[in-house]
Amino acid sequence: MAAGLPRRIIKETQRLMQEPVTGIQAIPDESNARYFHVVVTGPEGSPYEEGVFKLELFLPEEYPMSAPKVRFMTKIYHPNIDKLGRICLDILKDKWSPALQIRTVLLSIQALLSAPNPDDPLANDVAEQWKTNEAKAIDTGYL
Amino acid sequence: MVDLAKQAFSSKNFDLAAEIYERSIREYGPKPEFLLGLADCFAKLGQFERAFTAYSKACRVGPMNPKDLKHLVSSLVNTVKQDPLINSEMNKNVVFDCLICRNMLYDPVTIPCGHTFCRQCLVKDASKQCKNCGTKYLYLNISRIKSSVLLSQTIDKWFPEHSKAVEIKKMANDAFQTCRFEEAIRLYTGAMELVPNDHLLWSNRSFALSRLDRNEEALEDADMILQLRPDWPKGYFRRGCALYNLGQYEESVVALLQCLALDSSIETAKDYLSKALHNIILPLSPDNPKATELQRELNPSLLDQLIRTNFDCTVLLPKVTVDTVKRLKDIITDTVNSATNFLEGKDHHQPSQPNLPQGTRKALLKDPSLVCREDFECSLCYRLLHLPVSTPCGHVFCRPCLDKCLDHKTECPLCKSCLAEYLAERRQSVTIAIENIIEAYFPEDCIERMSQHEEEIQELASMGLDSEHDIPIFVCTLAYPYVSCPLHIFEPRYRLMVRQCMESGRRQFGMCVANGDEESQFSEYGCMLEIRDVQFFPDGRSLVDCVGGKRFKVIGKGQRDGYNTAKVEFISDHPVADMEEVRGTSERLYLVCRKWWEELPQVQRAQILQHLGEFPGPETESSYGPNGSAWHWWMLAVLPLDSRIQLAIIAMTSYKERLRALERVLGFLKNKHDSR
Numbered sequence: 001m002a003a004g005l006p007r008r009i010i011k012e013t014q015r016l017m018q019e020p021v022t023g024i025q026a027i028p029d030e031s032n033a034r035y036f037h038v039v040v041t042g043p044e045g046s047p048y049e050e051g052v053f054k055l056e057l058f059l060p061e062e063y064p065m066s067a068p069k070v071r072f073m074t075k076i077y078h079p080n081i082d083k084l085g086r087i088c089l090d091i092l093k094d095k096w097s098p099a100l101q102i103r104t105v106l107l108s109i110q111a112l113l114s115a116p117n118p119d120d121p122l123a124n125d126v127a128e129q130w131k132t133n134e135a136k137a138i139d140t141g142y143l
Numbered sequence: 144m145v146d147l148a149k150q151a152f153s154s155k156n157f158d159l160a161a162e163i164y165e166r167s168i169r170e171y172g173p174k175p176e177f178l179l180g181l182a183d184c185f186a187k188l189g190q191f192e193r194a195f196t197a198y199s200k201a202c203r204v205g206p207m208n209p210k211d212l213k214h215l216v217s218s219l220v221n222t223v224k225q226d227p228l229i230n231s232e233m234n235k236n237v238v239f240d241c242l243i244c245r246n247m248l249y250d251p252v253t254i255p256c257g258h259t260f261c262r263q264c265l266v267k268d269a270s271k272q273c274k275n276c277g278t279k280y281l282y283l284n285i286s287r288i289k290s291s292v293l294l295s296q297t298i299d300k301w302f303p304e305h306s307k308a309v310e311i312k313k314m315a316n317d318a319f320q321t322c323r324f325e326e327a328i329r330l331y332t333g334a335m336e337l338v339p340n341d342h343l344l345w346s347n348r349s350f351a352l353s354r355l356d357r358n359e360e361a362l363e364d365a366d367m368i369l370q371l372r373p374d375w376p377k378g379y380f381r382r383g384c385a386l387y388n389l390g391q392y393e394e395s396v397v398a399l400l401q402c403l404a405l406d407s408s409i410e411t412a413k414d415y416l417s418k419a420l421h422n423i424i425l426p427l428s429p430d431n432p433k434a435t436e437l438q439r440e441l442n443p444s445l446l447d448q449l450i451r452t453n454f455d456c457t458v459l460l461p462k463v464t465v466d467t468v469k470r471l472k473d474i475i476t477d478t479v480n481s482a483t484n485f486l487e488g489k490d491h492h493q494p495s496q497p498n499l500p501q502g503t504r505k506a507l508l509k510d511p512s513l514v515c516r517e518d519f520e521c522s523l524c525y526r527l528l529h530l531p532v533s534t535p536c537g538h539v540f541c542r543p544c545l546d547k548c549l550d551h552k553t554e555c556p557l558c559k560s561c562l563a564e565y566l567a568e569r570r571q572s573v574t575i576a577i578e579n580i581i582e583a584y585f586p587e588d589c590i591e592r593m594s595q596h597e598e599e600i601q602e603l604a605s606m607g608l609d610s611e612h613d614i615p616i617f618v619c620t621l622a623y624p625y626v627s628c629p630l631h632i633f634e635p636r637y638r639l640m641v642r643q644c645m646e647s648g649r650r651q652f653g654m655c656v657a658n659g660d661e662e663s664q665f666s667e668y669g670c671m672l673e674i675r676d677v678q679f680f681p682d683g684r685s686l687v688d689c690v691g692g693k694r695f696k697v698i699g700k701g702q703r704d705g706y707n708t709a710k711v712e713f714i715s716d717h718p719v720a721d722m723e724e725v726r727g728t729s730e731r732l733y734l735v736c737r738k739w740w741e742e743l744p745q746v747q748r749a750q751i752l753q754h755l756g757e758f759p760g761p762e763t764e765s766s767y768g769p770n771g772s773a774w775h776w777w778m779l780a781v782l783p784l785d786s787r788i789q790l791a792i793i794a795m796t797s798y799k800e801r802l803r804a805l806e807r808v809l810g811f812l813k814n815k816h817d818s819r
Contacts, residue, residue, distance in 0.1 A: 008525040062705040064523065065551055065635070098548050099522045099556035 005033050009059060012102050024106045026057065034059040038070075038106060043114045048076070055085075055109070057102065067096035068105055079118040079127035087112070088122035148180055157184045175205030183214040189222065198424045209414075209421040216417045223404040223475045238579050239298060242275045243268055245375045246343045247305050248576070251294040252285060253533040254278075257572030259291060270408070275575075289537035293518070294576060301513050308337040312344060319351055327351045342371040342378065349381045353388055361385040374482035376405035380412045383419070392419045401478040514584050519577070523548065523556060527585060527592040531577040532570075536560040539577055546642060547704075549683055550635035567681035603647035606708075613701050613708035614671070615640045615652040618662075621789050622654040622670040622691045625773035626780045627756045630672075633684045636705040641677065641687055643704075650674040653695060653709060656786050663700060663707060666786075668714075668793045670694050691776070693769075694793055715769030716798050722767070725799045729772065732802055733761050735809060736778050755780055771798035775805055782808055 013033070016026050023043065029035040038055040042048025054073040060066055070092060072085030080088040091100060091108055121127030129136060144167050151160035161184035167177045182197030194215060201207060241248050243264035250262040256278040260268075265285050272279050299306050315330035331348040338344070349364035362385035368378035379402035386395035399416040402409060521528050523544035530542040538557045540548075548556045553563045581589050605612045617637060622628045632641050644652055655669035671692035678686045699710035719725050740748070740758045759773035770776070779792055779801075788808075795801050 006524070008523070011525040061702050062636070065547055065705065097554075097556045097559065098544075098551075 008064060009033065016102060021103060021107060023110060024103075026102060026106060034063075036102070040106065040110055040113070043110055046114045048078075048113045051076075053113075057105070059102075064098040064101070067092045067100075068102060070105060070109065077126055078113065079116045079121045079123055079130045080112060082122045086122060088117075088120055090120075145176065145180070152180065152184065152187075155187075157187045160184045161188070173200060173204055175201050175207070178204060179207070179211055186215040186218040189218065191219075194218075195424065202424050207421065207424070209417040212417040212420050212424075215420060216413050219400060219416070220403045220407050220413065223400045224407040238576065238583055239294075239302075244343060245372050246341060247302065248294060248298060249305075249309050251291045251298070251576070252288050253291050253294075253537075253574050253576070254280065254283060254285075254288065255568065255570050255572060257533075257575050259294060259574065259576040262290060288535050291533055291539070291574075291576075292537045293539045297518065297580070300518075304337040308334040308341060308344070311337070312347070315347065319347065322354075324351045324354050328355075340371050342368045342375060345371065346377060346381050349385065353385055356388070358385055358388040362389065372485065373478070374405070374485045376402045376409060376412075378402075379405070379478070380409060380415075383412065383415055387415055387419050392422045395419045396423070397474060401475060404475045404478055405482060516585055516588060519581055519585065526595070527588050528577060528581060529592050529596050531574050531581070532572070533574045533577075534560075534562060535565055536562075539574060542571065542573065547635075547639055550638040553682065563682065566683050569679060600647050603643050604649055606647075606649060613699075613703070613710050614695075615644065615703070616665060616669070616697075616707040616709050617652055617654050617672070618657050618665045618707060619654065621656050621666075621780075621786060621793070622672050622689070623776035623780045623793070624670060624691045624694060624770040625759065626691045626776050627675075627754075628654070628672055628689045628691060629754060630687045630689060631684065632687055638683060638685070639704055640706045641674070641685065644674060645677060651692060653711065654689075654691075655697070655707075655709075656790070663702070665697075665700075665707060666790055667697050668694065668790050669697065669709075669711075670793065696794070714794070714796055716771060716796050719767050719798060721799070725767070725802070726762070728799070728802050728806070729762055729775075732806060732809075733772075733774055736774065739809075751781055767798065771801060775801060778805060782812070784808065 010033075013028055023041040025039040026036045027038075029037060036057040036059075038057050040053045040055060042051035042053065052074070053076060056071050056073055058069045060069060070087055072081055072087065074085075075083070076085070082088075087109065089108060089112055091097075091105065116130060118127040118130040144163060148160045148163040148167070151157075151163060161181055164177045164181040164184065168174075168181070171177070178197050178201035182194050182201055185191070185194035185197055198207075198212070198215065201211075239247050241251070241261040241264050242258065243260050246261075248259060248261055251259045252262045252265055253259045254265070254273060256273050256276050258273050258275040260274070262285065268274065271281055271283070311330055311334040315327045315334065318324075318327040318330060328348055328351045331344050331351065335341070335344050335348075345364045345368045349361045349368070352358070352361035352364060362382065365378065365381035365385050368375065368381060372378060379398045383395045383398035383402060386392075386398055396416060396419045399412050399419065402412045403416070516527065519528050520526060521531075521539075521541045521544050523540055526541070528539060528541055531539050532542045532545055533539050534545070534555050536555050536558050538555055540556070545556075549562060549566050553566050554561055602612070606614045617630070617640065619630070620628075632638055640652060644650055651671050651673045653669045654672050655665040658664045658666045671694075672689035673692050674687055674689055676688040678688075680686075694714045695709075695711035696714055697709045698712055701708040701710070737758065743751075755777060759777050761774065762772050775798075779789065784792075788804075792801055792804050795804070
């Protein structure tokens, strides 16, 4: 369509810049306003504390009718995130609602780092480790 | 005789009934039954003077009950009754008001027609009908509609004193219920300090005062209600009651009739009306100073005196007696006009007078900085709400935004409650209150948002009109000119596409066939489909009846809202050069095809008929126009051809060539058939 970016995306971007969330930074790509460079810092008290994780977030043409596509660019040892950085998070899949937004998605990902869900794994080996030997898993997470 | 009169009365032949009663009175004397019957006839005939005389006579010859005046009451009510006051024009002024209690909304519930009322008012209202637009609701379960989140929040935020007053009012009402009237009055008075123009407080206090026989004060409060809301029928009722209690029956009758003129369904008002009329009609006791005075003045015969006492003189004020029904009419007309003017906002007092009403509540807003545009943004598109619709779970979205969500999932995007029922009702009603708030408080943004919407529609409407505007593409199957193409639409993006086609009024889109696994890969050629009819299923799917239109070549591809679009060049045939030859081939082939069709087994024919319709008629002159004949496209649609061949044929710009291709296909099929 000839008309540019939907107002919703413009507003969301503005709000992300004006009122950033602690530990989350999302900057749109210079050449593609639907593509965001995201940096999430590991939440306090989690094995990922002080870790800095790069992610990419892409808003598909159907957004907000379909969920943004988010992927970890930094390798992370987490039961719900696989080697390619793909994230297993319900709101990115069937629990997506168009009333959610970039901000809420990134907050959920941050929360996922604090509270992994080994019962719904994407990386089976990591989930196994989490379930059988959490301490070791947490150690590995720190690396 | 009496039976005959009653029969005539019940078959509405009042003249005849009156005649019979009059004859009976002459023959058998003035029995109460006859007099009452006669009076009822006069009342029904609108001859109120004669009716009053007859009633008062009846009253003198026997006991009379206020209930005996029911025909008089109903006739009077019919005389003054007005058409429903509220019309769509007045909707514009409804901002935060409930149209039942005419007060600021409390616990607001938006019903499917888009009008909003206090929950309690809706529960109490037994009419099963929207008081605003008249929509009938036989099965509306109010407990299943949640309160409007946006309206509740806005009222709490903008008018905080209102919610405080509501709390106090609740306590006051409790006190009233338990007959602690003094306490109730004190609480109502306290609440009035917070919201001096809440007429319900004045009304309740008036009622409480009357229970304590403080009727003068009750009347003062009632008159205050009428100043605040001259459009509220119950205000006149309160005045009528207070006057009744003060023994001013004539004035009371007038006030009660004013009430009934605005809402003829208030039964308690009718009860009071008959009681008041009864008191008027009852003969004055001899020790009544008025009676004595009259007697002294005129010294008439006893009967004459009583009649005079009751009717001809000063006691019954000209407001109620007969030739005064006309004057009564003027009073009623005034009442209705002032109510109408009030609702239309013409007659509003200046906001500088704090104790007087302000029509729109805008002036009441103490702190204008509380008005925040963001509160009225759609949580889906982040723009100012446009065509706001309310879900049963109490959330508000732009209608097009919610429709898009429902294409994907039948649940509320905010609270995830199921909206299957909402979707099945296909309700389209805009929530008037919210639309009015937006228009009143954000007029500039509202105009801008409206023009945005119009631009969007315009954008959709111009698709395919010029090279700038892409046409939407449905990637599914091949369509042919003139051939019908029924489609079952279930994919969210195509639901949206069909809706947009319909809303914009273009009612057409391009049909292409898939050409690879990628979504954006579709054939280079296609055919326009025009929508003839859409039938919706309760779950949002639809059956779309289309017919093929112009053919096109895709010259550029794009996407919009998740579906494919294309820039196209329309194709049409070159003019036929060797007309005779083409006509010959065409007529010959038509007969071949017709024969083939007629020889097809019944089952196959039925299937084809269902999808593509009847075998088209033979050539006409238009068959040599831009697309050739209808029948050859129909044959091409029926024949089991590879899509590459079909596309090649669609691309041909010569009717003659397509006929040749068809002939080759038919020959090939015949050979295949013969060799079996």
